[in-house]
Amino acid sequence: MEIGISTFVETTLDPHTGETISHAQRIQEVVEEIVLADEVGLDVFGVGEHHREDYAASSPAIILAAAAARTKQIRLTSAVTVLSSADPVRVFQDFATVDAISNGRAEIMAGRGSFIESFPLFGYDLQDYDELFDQKLELLLKIRASEKVTWQGGHRPAINNRGVYPRPVQDPLPVWIGSGGNSESVVRAGLLGLPLVLAIIGGQPVQFAPLVELYKKAAAHAGHDGSKLTVASHSHGFIADTTELAAEQFFPSTQQAMSKLGRERGWAPYTKATFDNARSFEGALYVGDSETVAKKIIHLRKNVGITRFMLHVPVGTMPHEQVMRAIELLGKEVAPIVKSEVEKWEQEQ
Secondary structure: OEEEEEEOOEOOEOOOOOOEOOHHHHHHHHHHHHHHHHHOOOOEEEEOOOOOOOEOOOOHHHHHHHHHOOOOOOEEEEOOEEHHHOOHHHHHHHHHHHHHHHOOOEEEEEEOOOOOOHHHHOOOOHHHHHHHHHHHHHHHHHHHHOOEEEEOOOOOOOEEEEEOOOOOOOOOOOEEEEEOOOHHHHHHHHHHOOOEEEEOOOOOHHHHHHHHHHHHHHHHHOOOOHHHOOEEEEEEEEEOOOHHHHHHHHHHHHHHHHHHHHHHHOOOOOOHHHHHHHOOOOOOOEEEOHHHHHHHHHHHHHHHOOOEEEEEOOOOOOOHHHHHHHHHHHHHHHHHHHHHHHHHHHHHO
16 A cells, blocks of 8 residues: 655645745745655655646656655656647656656656646647547557657657657556546556556545446456556545644635636535535545544545555645645654555455
8 A cells, every 4th residue: 555645736826825826936845845755754746737827837757856866765756747738758758767867766647637728738639639648648658668669640740660768767667547537548547457546536435446446347358467456546635633723724725726626617616515525534535633534545445446545735725834744644644554454454355
């Protein structure tokens, strides 16, 4: 069982000060957060790619490279790389470079992305949304499999027996498929034998169990060893010294960020009742003291089959010291509880 963090490096309006943090400051903060995550023994840290004003990480690989030089053990991944609007050659080169700097700790989490700003920015048509991802994933996996690549597709110039460098320390460089719960993407990951990350950010997490089973069935159908496949979750949450304090500190920024997205996407306003329901034991928010959050993660492992848990923190803009404390608690208190209990449970199975 692996435990880690994911972040979108948000620069939304601070609900306490009414000010907006600069991109530079937030990027510097997140590097410090990755360094701390490594120091407290967390397994993985993911940085998501976005191309809009309220997110600072348009190039996760560069942030991860900065952290790679200052960390020793933690794995470093995108969360996600919007592969549909990226060049797979450049993606591979960037993460192979991070892999070199970190001496074999880089990963790529490839997804189609729930935000669409990168498509017009890089000259892609949203009508090609699915086809772009299929073709670019195919190319990325070809590059991973072979130093010299020959490939032809409809949305990128052909490659004829060209080498792609540098080659990574890891062989193969890990490539995950990120999914928001779409059965098609889950089946794709299974058929390809790639590890799967589910964005479990709403509803009841146990409802994702059938998707995990579908993933494993698709993998078995394609001849892959299901016991070697990893399923991760990316889930919003926050940890503080008491559950009451965690809720008090996490709600304002979450409400601000989710309400802003809601106005853009036509969702209902984000209320305290919504928040409190989501942080109940069966809800999708992992908010509380260390014991509360640990119990929810263990429940997810036992009932959904998740073998890597990534706490997405912060949501919106929070004080840096509060985020650092949450990371410290996740590494020093939550992770040991979860790993010990899961190990006991697995031995009983």
